[in-house]
Amino acid sequence: MSPVTPDQPAANINVNERAAWLALLEELIRHDTTSNRSNLGLIEAIRDLLRAHDVEAWLVYDSGRQKANLFATLPAVRGGTNGGVVLSGHTDVVPVTGQHWSSDPFDPVVRGDRLYGRGSCDMKGFIAVTLGLLPDIQRRRLREPLHLAFSFDEEVGCLGAPLLLAELAERGIRPSGCIVGEPTGMRPVVAHKGNNAYRCCVRGLAAHSSRTPSGVNAIEYAARLICRIRDNADALRRNGPFDRAFDVPFSTAQTGMISGGIAINTIPELCEFFFEYRNLPSEDPEQFFEQIARYARDELEPEMRTVADVASISFEKVGTTLALDSAERAAVTRLVRSLCSDFETRKVAYGTEAGLFSQAGIPTVICGPGSIDDAHKADESVELSQLAECDRFLRRVLDTLTAD
Numbered sequence: 377m378s379p380v381t382p383d384q385p386a387a388n389i390n391v392n393e394r395a396a397w398l399a400l401l402e403e404l405i406r407h408d409t410t411s412n413r414s415n416l417g418l419i420e421a422i423r424d425l426l427r428a429h430d431v432e433a434w435l436v437y438d439s440g441r442q443k444a445n446l447f448a449t450l451p452a453v454r455g456g457t458n459g460g461v462v463l464s465g466h467t468d469v470v471p472v473t474g475q476h477w478s479s480d481p482f483d484p485v486v487r488g489d490r491l492y493g494r495g496s497c498d499m500k501g502f503i504a505v506t507l508g509l510l511p512d513i514q515r516r517r518l519r520e521p522l523h524l525a526f527s528f529d530e531e532v533g534c535l536g537a538p539l540l541l542a543e544l545a546e547r548g549i550r551p552s553g554c555i556v557g558e559p560t561g562m563r564p565v566v567a568h569k570g571n572n573a574y575r576c577c578v579r580g581l582a583a584h585s586s587r588t589p590s591g592v593n594a595i596e597y598a599a600r601l602i603c604r605i606r607d608n609a610d611a612l613r614r615n616g617p618f619d620r621a622f623d624v625p626f627s628t629a630q631t632g633m634i635s636g637g638i639a640i641n642t643i644p645e646l647c648e649f650f651f652e653y654r655n656l657p658s659e660d661p662e663q664f665f666e667q668i669a670r671y672a673r674d675e676l677e678p679e680m681r682t683v684a685d686v687a688s689i690s691f692e693k694v695g696t697t698l699a700l701d702s703a704e705r706a707a708v709t710r711l712v713r714s715l716c717s718d719f720e721t722r723k724v725a726y727g728t729e730a731g732l733f734s735q736a737g738i739p740t741v742i743c744g745p746g747s748i749d750d751a752h753k754a755d756e757s758v759e760l761s762q763l764a765e766c767d768r769f770l771r772r773v774l775d776t777l778t779a780d
């Protein structure tokens with residue numbers, strides 16, 4: 377990654393500044409950081425860019441050392457590293473498999489007022505704008521530090537950020553607020569739901585399909601569980617609890633994948649399915665699962681075992697995104713709201729790493745460029761005007777951290 381061109385700290389974006397984040401974003405997108413691949417190429421490029429601006433970053437690797445989080449502190453004028461604001465984003469992107477793109481998803485292209493490419497919106501745009509600030513930051517005398525936190529594996533269940541947060545605690549770094557730059561149209565979002573993903577394995581007993589009393593049909597027992605998940609989800613939709621600030625104002629659940637059986641004339645021995653429960657921040661994330669697990673344990677398994685002792689139903693939690701409910705009075709909430717001149721209480725259904733930061737004791741709000749409607753799909757794109765607005769916003773954040 378080449379160092380960005382020096383720019384002017386102006387209220388309006390000049391050509392150099394626009395070129396800085398635009399070129400950075402194009403470079404970030406060219407690194408294919410789909411979650412099932414290594415992100416090290418991109419992380420090392422960011423580390424080198426920071427180094428070129430005299431900022432030393434540290435990396436936190438996954439167990440296989442194929443992926444890393446990056447954290448960097450731009451210290452305050454007297455070398456202070458505590459307090460200050462974290463700008464946070466994830467470096468991984470969702471797959472393009474099976475999607476029909478008009479152009480190469482990893483070869484970004486500008487058409488009209490939009491830049492197209494995987495990750496342009498979710499969320500390399502925010503990271504590019506953040507990195508584009510480096511020359512400006514170098515010229516400033518910060519009263520409070522600015523921190524950068526770029527994670528891996530957000531899209532597959534927020535696997536990277538907890539390692540980063542543990543390392544922060546270990547090093548005794550205590551930022552006083554965090555802004556997660558997921559796409560919100562540059563409006564402050566103060567809450568999102570939690571997401572809890574589970575795998576369920578139903579083990580029955582195979583038999584010739586003409587002899588149904590001799591077998592235990594794993595697909596049919598899985599189906600009964602899935603219907604129970606749906607019934608319980610319908611009850612939540614009917615009876616609440618409700619939080620009208622969310623676009624979907626109740627907790628939801630659904631089954632998303634299933635596989636089982638080997639032939640139409642064989643009673644299936646195995647069936648596996650995945651389901652999720654997205655809870656309102658006020659709700660206990662485990663309560664829904666307990667109801668499903670109890671039904672399996674108390675009603676279905678005993679029935680299955682009247683035919684075969686080996687029959688079983690097992691569950692595994694395969695992903696957790698903690699809900700976010702930002703403190704209305706937190707300094708970072710008030711800061712972002714006043715800089716955006718937007719005081720509406722906005723809550724969203726999709727999950728982010730913000731809940732993890734918040735749980736780690738760092739008050740967090742979500743505010744970033746682009747629309748979530750443009751994320752994850754073919755021809756993902758972001759409006760250049762959104763990136764420019766993000767740039768202006770972050771410079772105002774910097775102003776509040778800068779000594780007179």
Ligand SMILES: [Zn+2]
Pocket residue numbers: 466498499530558
């Ligand atoms: Zn994202």
